Amino acid sequence: MSDRLQQVLADRKERHLNELLDLLRIPSVSTDPNRADDVRRAATWLIDDFAAHGFETTLLETVGHPAVVARRHPHPGGLTVLIYGHYDVQPADPLELWETDPFDPVVREGAIVARGASDDKGQVFAHVKGAFALLEADGELPVNLTFLIEGEEEIGSKNLAPAIEANRELLKADVALVSDGAMLPGGIPTLTYGLKGLTYLELRVRTANRDLHSGGFGGGVPNAATAIATIVSKLKDENGRISVPGFYDDVLEISEEERAQFARVPFDEASFAKGIGVSATPGEEGRGLLERLWARPTLDVNGIGGGFQGEGSKTVIPAEAMAKVSCRLVPNQDPEKIADAIEAYVNEIAPPGANVEVIRHAGGAWALSPLDGKAVQAAAAAVREVDGQDPVFVRTGGTIPVIADLQQMLGAEVVLVDMGLEEDKIHSPNEKFDLDLFYRGIHLSAEILRALAKS
Amino acid sequence: MSDRLQQVLADRKERHLNELLDLLRIPSVSTDPNRADDVRRAATWLIDDFAAHGFETTLLETVGHPAVVARRHPHPGGLTVLIYGHYDVQPADPLELWETDPFDPVVREGAIVARGASDDKGQVFAHVKGAFALLEADGELPVNLTFLIEGEEEIGSKNLAPAIEANRELLKADVALVSDGAMLPGGIPTLTYGLKGLTYLELRVRTANRDLHSGGFGGGVPNAATAIATIVSKLKDENGRISVPGFYDDVLEISEEERAQFARVPFDEASFAKGIGVSATPGEEGRGLLERLWARPTLDVNGIGGGFQGEGSKTVIPAEAMAKVSCRLVPNQDPEKIADAIEAYVNEIAPPGANVEVIRHAGGAWALSPLDGKAVQAAAAAVREVDGQDPVFVRTGGTIPVIADLQQMLGAEVVLVDMGLEEDKIHSPNEKFDLDLFYRGIHLSAEILRALAKS
Numbered sequence: 025m026s027d028r029l030q031q032v033l034a035d036r037k038e039r040h041l042n043e044l045l046d047l048l049r050i051p052s053v054s055t056d057p058n059r060a061d062d063v064r065r066a067a068t069w070l071i072d073d074f075a076a077h078g079f080e081t082t083l084l085e086t087v088g089h090p091a092v093v094a095r096r097h098p099h100p101g102g103l104t105v106l107i108y109g110h111y112d113v114q115p116a117d118p119l120e121l122w123e124t125d126p127f128d129p130v131v132r133e134g135a136i137v138a139r140g141a142s143d144d145k146g147q148v149f150a151h152v153k154g155a156f157a158l159l160e161a162d163g164e165l166p167v168n169l170t171f172l173i174e175g176e177e178e179i180g181s182k183n184l185a186p187a188i189e190a191n192r193e194l195l196k197a198d199v200a201l202v203s204d205g206a207m208l209p210g211g212i213p214t215l216t217y218g219l220k221g222l223t224y225l226e227l228r229v230r231t232a233n234r235d236l237h238s239g240g241f242g243g244g245v246p247n248a249a250t251a252i253a254t255i256v257s258k259l260k261d262e263n264g265r266i267s268v269p270g271f272y273d274d275v276l277e278i279s280e281e282e283r284a285q286f287a288r289v290p291f292d293e294a295s296f297a298k299g300i301g302v303s304a305t306p307g308e309e310g311r312g313l314l315e316r317l318w319a320r321p322t323l324d325v326n327g328i329g330g331g332f333q334g335e336g337s338k339t340v341i342p343a344e345a346m347a348k349v350s351c352r353l354v355p356n357q358d359p360e361k362i363a364d365a366i367e368a369y370v371n372e373i374a375p376p377g378a379n380v381e382v383i384r385h386a387g388g389a390w391a392l393s394p395l396d397g398k399a400v401q402a403a404a405a406a407v408r409e410v411d412g413q414d415p416v417f418v419r420t421g422g423t424i425p426v427i428a429d430l431q432q433m434l435g436a437e438v439v440l441v442d443m444g445l446e447e448d449k450i451h452s453p454n455e456k457f458d459l460d461l462f463y464r465g466i467h468l469s470a471e472i473l474r475a476l477a478k479s
Numbered sequence: 480m481s482d483r484l485q486q487v488l489a490d491r492k493e494r495h496l497n498e499l500l501d502l503l504r505i506p507s508v509s510t511d512p513n514r515a516d517d518v519r520r521a522a523t524w525l526i527d528d529f530a531a532h533g534f535e536t537t538l539l540e541t542v543g544h545p546a547v548v549a550r551r552h553p554h555p556g557g558l559t560v561l562i563y564g565h566y567d568v569q570p571a572d573p574l575e576l577w578e579t580d581p582f583d584p585v586v587r588e589g590a591i592v593a594r595g596a597s598d599d600k601g602q603v604f605a606h607v608k609g610a611f612a613l614l615e616a617d618g619e620l621p622v623n624l625t626f627l628i629e630g631e632e633e634i635g636s637k638n639l640a641p642a643i644e645a646n647r648e649l650l651k652a653d654v655a656l657v658s659d660g661a662m663l664p665g666g667i668p669t670l671t672y673g674l675k676g677l678t679y680l681e682l683r684v685r686t687a688n689r690d691l692h693s694g695g696f697g698g699g700v701p702n703a704a705t706a707i708a709t710i711v712s713k714l715k716d717e718n719g720r721i722s723v724p725g726f727y728d729d730v731l732e733i734s735e736e737e738r739a740q741f742a743r744v745p746f747d748e749a750s751f752a753k754g755i756g757v758s759a760t761p762g763e764e765g766r767g768l769l770e771r772l773w774a775r776p777t778l779d780v781n782g783i784g785g786g787f788q789g790e791g792s793k794t795v796i797p798a799e800a801m802a803k804v805s806c807r808l809v810p811n812q813d814p815e816k817i818a819d820a821i822e823a824y825v826n827e828i829a830p831p832g833a834n835v836e837v838i839r840h841a842g843g844a845w846a847l848s849p850l851d852g853k854a855v856q857a858a859a860a861a862v863r864e865v866d867g868q869d870p871v872f873v874r875t876g877g878t879i880p881v882i883a884d885l886q887q888m889l890g891a892e893v894v895l896v897d898m899g900l901e902e903d904k905i906h907s908p909n910e911k912f913d914l915d916l917f918y919r920g921i922h923l924s925a926e927i928l929r930a931l932a933k934s
Contacts, residue, residue: 242778242876245755
């Protein structure tokens with residue numbers, strides 16, 4: 025770190041904190057129609073802050089809440105970095121469980137306590153203040169920088185993809201940084217470079233024109249509940265491999281380097297199992313648990329139902345049954361192609377007398393940035409500079425459509441630089457963000473921009 | 480038929496009808512606490528009628544509604560016949576769908592229309608009037624006769640078995656007759672000599688201490704919905720045979736005589752399938768449809784459930800799931816032994832990480848009377864006398880615990896002499912009983928007693 029940046033960060037500590045507290049006071053609850061003005065107020069508050077620091081600002085209107093775009097691009101033709109985050113927050117309910125007012129932030133036991141402290145105002149604001157500090161210390165940013173801070177993340181970001189699509193040129197970036205999550209337990213510096221995609225189907229089985237009495241018809245008719253169970257049971261084999269023909273065709277195997285990095289992750293399988301009360305951790309045979317969780321495609325039944333589910337007994341043969349089935353997908357699987365394959369297979373394995381309808385629900389693309397790419401490497405260098413240790417490199421089984429959009433629509437290498445902790449209680453009462461981690465985030469963001477400039 | 484009986488039946492036609500209409504006017508709805516007095520009134524009405532015809536009567540009190548017992552035993556050491564029926568009725572709701580008052584019976588288009596006309600006041604009363612006519616015609620009954628007419632059939636007969644158990648000597652019989660159902664379509668004279676038993680289990684699977692996010696945990700944890708589907712799918716093999724070890728050990732094969740009788744039953748598989756909208760009639764390979772429906776044990780999933788069953792998508796890995804599984808049992812299977820076998824098997828096939836709890840719900844014994852026994856043979860002879868044709872001999876997949884109780888507790892050969900039609904609308908608005916079938920029932924009952932006396 026240059027002495028000048030260190031000095032600025034030290035000088036601005038109180039101001040950075042006070043500004044975040046101001047932002048946290050705005051109850052920008054995106055799901056609450058009565059808070060629409062507050063949501064917009066948070067956006068214009070950010071617009072004003074960016075404008076005051078020489079950023080070109082755009083309030084990107086959508087049919088819902090607006091997104092804030094702020095750009096400072098001092099290096100024509102140079103590397104462009106986009107930082108994505110969101111200024112909207114979850115509702116504070118149940119209010120009675122908060123020890124202090126969720127929208128009157130306090131610093132208690134070394135942490136900022138307020139709705140949005142960690143998710144995501146605190147984390148995205150660390151990036152904002154990191155850029156401003158760097159600007160103040162060095163006189164200019166070392167890269168072209170764009171902020172995209174939306175107001176609908178907590179309600180599904182449904183208007184963001186069209187907004188990105190319509191503003192590709194404005195938002196175009198080589199690298200994208202996202203801080204909207206938690207580090208691995210113990211606050212180990214964590215860089216996430218891959219997410220899974222998703223395809224979600226509903227299978228509906230019909231076998232007769234009505235439920236039938238098991239005494240009158242048992243032994244002579246198809247049973248929809250048995251049929252759905254039979255279909256579901258044939259989706260995976262005894263070794264945990266998904267049986268759908270062609271399912272694994274496009275799966276990218278992890279590299280030796282990734283395998284080595286996974287091995288470095290402090291992950292205790294016994295604690296994992298104990299925490300969720302499972303007596304086994306079954307999955308695809310021959311694959312390690314982390315590989316399965318992060319880098320192998322999976323299939324789960326999310327729900328199953330049919331016939332009589334009440335108390336006691338009812339001697340009915342169900343005429344209808346359903347199952348919700350979803351897959352988490354990895355590079356280079358295509359969600360639509362996988363949905364097609366499942367639909368074809370399900371129709372093939374349906375037992376006699378079972379008519380199957382397949383309905384497609386949500387889907388989403390995977391995202392993966394190269395481990396040796398500039399985004400991951402610069403973030404890692406910054407972690408070494410700020411934390412004095414190597415980060416761990418992880419992927420996740422989760423799906424965040426906006427990450428895939430940033431990658432696919434803008435062409436950016438995306439890295440998730442989580443700044444929070446698992447214990448931050450996001451979405452719950454008494455949400456917090458450790459003050460030290462806020463200051464560390466500001467510093468880290470500035471150092472990532474510097475490292476990217478050198479890459 | 481002797482001329483004398485024919486004369487009595489002809490002379491009493493109007494009176495028999497009017498008496499049944501009187502009984503039908505009593506709204507003896509057993510499930511309605513406000514009708515408790517009416518239920519008792521129907522019982523005492525019957526008691527009075529029996530007493531007036533020289534029967535010893537007992538109002539058998541239970542913790543619920545009383546049962547009527549009426550005995551006339553003129554032949555010490557001779558054959559004793561018990562006729563079982565019920566005087567309680569279903570509620571009349573929805574009242575607005577009745578064309579006439581359900582408790583103000585009318586004769587319309589050749590049928591008595593009222594709640595209980597067919598189920599079961601009309602049918603059991605035909606037996607009562609048959610016995611009285613025979614008594615009037617011949618001066619005495621040809622056999623010892625006991626009526627057992629309960630008041631809780633429509634609410635599960637739950638107090639009847641203890642009452643039978645406590646009054647074995649009073650109710651002891653060689654043969655029991657039951658008329659509480661419908662003949663085969665077209666009014667073909669039907670004698671039912673066998674019913675299936677039942678064992679009903681609920682399987683509950685637990686895999687984790689809470690539902691888990693499929694993005695965070697998919698590929699690393701057991702799934703309760705998949706587990707229940709896997710278990711259910713292994714209960715039967717590809718040929719429709721139940722896979723539970725020992726399940727078929729005690730199964731009695733049907734005799735060649737039964738097979739021949741089944742072949743005589745006018746049963747069209749295509750109409751059967753069309754009526755219920757099924758495109759296949761799967762079951763145990765190598766067994767005919769009627770054999771499967773009537774004489775082979777069956778297993779059905781009555782309900783299955785777990786995880787998210789609402790609209791749309793929720794990416795959850797269910798921690799709990801359940802299935803209701805029941806078997807219809809045949810001679811000589813024991814419901815408890817079969818439940819034990821299923822429980823053991825289910826625990827054996829449960830996939831890794833799935834903890835299974837088995838809960839036992841309802842059960843019931845099968846019943847079977849010999850085709851060449853006196854009950855079936857006398858009923859058949861009476862059908863030939865009254866209808867001028869052979870009856871068809873059938874078994875059913877249904878379970879009526881009271882039939883098994885009559886067989887097991889009293890040692891009676893039981894035959895079901897259904898007098899109604901499928902189109903009688905029992906349990907529905909505008910329930911009816913064809914007037915001709917009422918008169919035929921009276922005659923048939925008298926002739927069965929005569930045939931039994933000769934056996």
